Amino acid sequence: MKETGQDPHAWYDGEAGPVVRPYAMTRGRTETDGQHRMDLIALVVPEPAAEDSGLDRSLSPEHLDIVERCVEAPQSIAELASGLDLPVGVIRVLVGDLVEDELVHVSRPVPPAELPDVNILREVINGLRAL
Amino acid sequence: MAFGRSSSSGRAGHTGPSGGSDAPAPRRPGAAAIPTGGEVRRIHPVTLKILVAGGFGVGKTTMVGAVSEIRPLRTEEMLTEAGRPVDDVHGVERKTTTTVAMDFGRITLRGDLVLYLFGTPGQDRFWFLWDELAQGALGAVVLADTRRLADSFAAVDYFERRRIPFTVAVNHFDGADRYPAETVRDALDLDPGVPLVMCDARDRESVKEVLVTVVEHAMTLAAGPREHAPT
Ligand SMILES: Nc1nc2c(ncn2[C@@H]2O[C@H](COP(=O)(O)OP(=O)(O)O)[C@@H](O)[C@H]2O)c(=O)[nH]1
Ligand SMILES: [Mg+2]
Numbered sequence: 001m002k003e004t005g006q007d008p009h010a011w012y013d014g015e016a017g018p019v020v021r022p023y024a025m026t027r028g029r030t031e032t033d034g035q036h037r038m039d040l041i042a043l044v045v046p047e048p049a050a051e052d053s054g055l056d057r058s059l060s061p062e063h064l065d066i067v068e069r070c071v072e073a074p075q076s077i078a079e080l081a082s083g084l085d086l087p088v089g090v091i092r093v094l095v096g097d098l099v100e101d102e103l104v105h106v107s108r109p110v111p112p113a114e115l116p117d118v119n120i121l122r123e124v125i126n127g128l129r130a131l
Numbered sequence: 132m133a134f135g136r137s138s139s140s141g142r143a144g145h146t147g148p149s150g151g152s153d154a155p156a157p158r159r160p161g162a163a164a165i166p167t168g169g170e171v172r173r174i175h176p177v178t179l180k181i182l183v184a185g186g187f188g189v190g191k192t193t194m195v196g197a198v199s200e201i202r203p204l205r206t207e208e209m210l211t212e213a214g215r216p217v218d219d220v221h222g223v224e225r226k227t228t229t230t231v232a233m234d235f236g237r238i239t240l241r242g243d244l245v246l247y248l249f250g251t252p253g254q255d256r257f258w259f260l261w262d263e264l265a266q267g268a269l270g271a272v273v274l275a276d277t278r279r280l281a282d283s284f285a286a287v288d289y290f291e292r293r294r295i296p297f298t299v300a301v302n303h304f305d306g307a308d309r310y311p312a313e314t315v316r317d318a319l320d321l322d323p324g325v326p327l328v329m330c331d332a333r334d335r336e337s338v339k340e341v342l343v344t345v346v347e348h349a350m351t352l353a354a355g356p357r358e359h360a361p362t
Binding site (some may be wrong): 037040041042074076107110112113115116122124127128 | 354
C-alpha cells in the first residue's frame with residue numbers, strides 16, 4: 001500500500017479506499033492481461049494435485065493461502081478476496097496462475113447470460129423460507 | 132411529491148451500526164460427493180447472487196447482515212485505469228489504483244445451493260462496478276427510505292433499463308412517516324409489475340420475505356413473456 005498526499009485533483013473521495021499498489025503481488029500483471037473476468041461468485045475448486053504437500057515451487061504465500069482455503073471448501077472469488085484481504089483483481093490474477101498450474105479449476109467462471117432455471121428458483125424460495 | 136426529495140424534515144434515524152445478527156452457525160458450501168461406479172464425482176454448489184441497492188444509509192449493510200450466515204464481508208474491487216489520467220511522464224503506465232469496498236453476505240440454502248448478497252456501492256461514480264455485479268444476478272432489491280425517495284431513483288432506473296428483476300423494499304425507519312404503497316409507487320414511477328414491499332432491514336424474517344419476493348418476481352419474468360398491465 002502506498003499513502004498519497006492530498007491531491008486537489010483527486011477524483012476519488014472518502015468512499016474510495018486508500019490508493020494501493022497491490023500489483024507487486026502479481027508482478028505487475030492485471031486481470032485485463034487475461035481473457036474474461038472471473039465472476040465474483042465463481043467457485044474456486046481444488047484439483048487433486050492441490051492436496052499434495054510439496055506445493056512450494058514458484059508459488060507465493062498468497063497462492064498457497066488460496067489453495068489451502070479451497071481445499072477446505074470451494075470458495076468464491078469474493079470470499080477469497082475478503083478472507084485474504086486482497087483486492088478482487090489480485091485474486092483473479094492469482095487464481096488464474098493456479099488454474100494454469102492445474103491446482104484448481106473455476107466452476108462457471110463467467111456469469112450466465114440468462115436467469116437460472118425455474119426449478120432452481122423454486123429451490124431458492126423453498127430454501128429461504130426454511131431458513 | 133415533495134416527500135420524495137431530500138427534505139430536512141424528520142429526524143435522522145441513524146442509531147449507529149447494527150452489530151447483531153442472529154445468524155445461524157455457518158455451513159460451508161461443501162461439495163457433495165456422488166459415487167458413480169467406483170469413481171467419485173464431485174458436484175459443486177450452484178452459486179447465485181442478489182444485489183441490494185439504494186442510497187447511502189438506506190440500510191443495505193444492515194439488510195445483508197440480517198440474513199447472512201457470515202458477518203458481512205467487505206471485498207475490495209480495484210478501480211483500474213479506465214477514465215483516469217495516465218502518468219505518461221515516465222513513459223510507463225502506472226498501475227496505481229484505488230479501491231472501493233462492497234459488502235456481501237452468504238446464505239447456504241442447501242449443500243449445493245448458495246446465495247450471495249452484494250450491497251452495491253452507493254455512489255454514482257461506481258456504476259461500472261454495478262455492471263459487473265449485475266451480470267448474472269438473479270435479481271435485486273432496491274431499498275428505499277421515504278424521507279429520501281429520490282436516492283432510489285438511480286437504482287430503479289438502472290435495473291429497469293437492464294431488465295434485471297427487482298423489488299422495491301421500503302425500509303421503515305423510526306420517525307419516518309408511513310405512506311401508502313401506492314403513493315410510493317407513484318413517486319418512484321414503478322411499472323405495475325414491480326413488487327413493492329415494506330420491510331425492516333434489521334429483521335431477519337422481514338428480509339427473508341423481501342428476498343422471496345425478489346425470487347418470485349424473477350420466476351414470473353422467467354416463466355412468461357413480459358406481462359401487460361391488467362386491463
Ligand atoms: N430504525 C431503523 N434503522 C435502520 C434500519 N435499517 C438500517 N438502520 C440503521 O441505519 C443506518 C444505516 O444503515 P446501513 O445498513 O449502514 O446503510 P447503508 O449505507 O445502505 O449500508 C445504520 O445505523 C442502521 O443501524 C431500519 O429498518 N430501521
Ligand atoms: Mg453500507
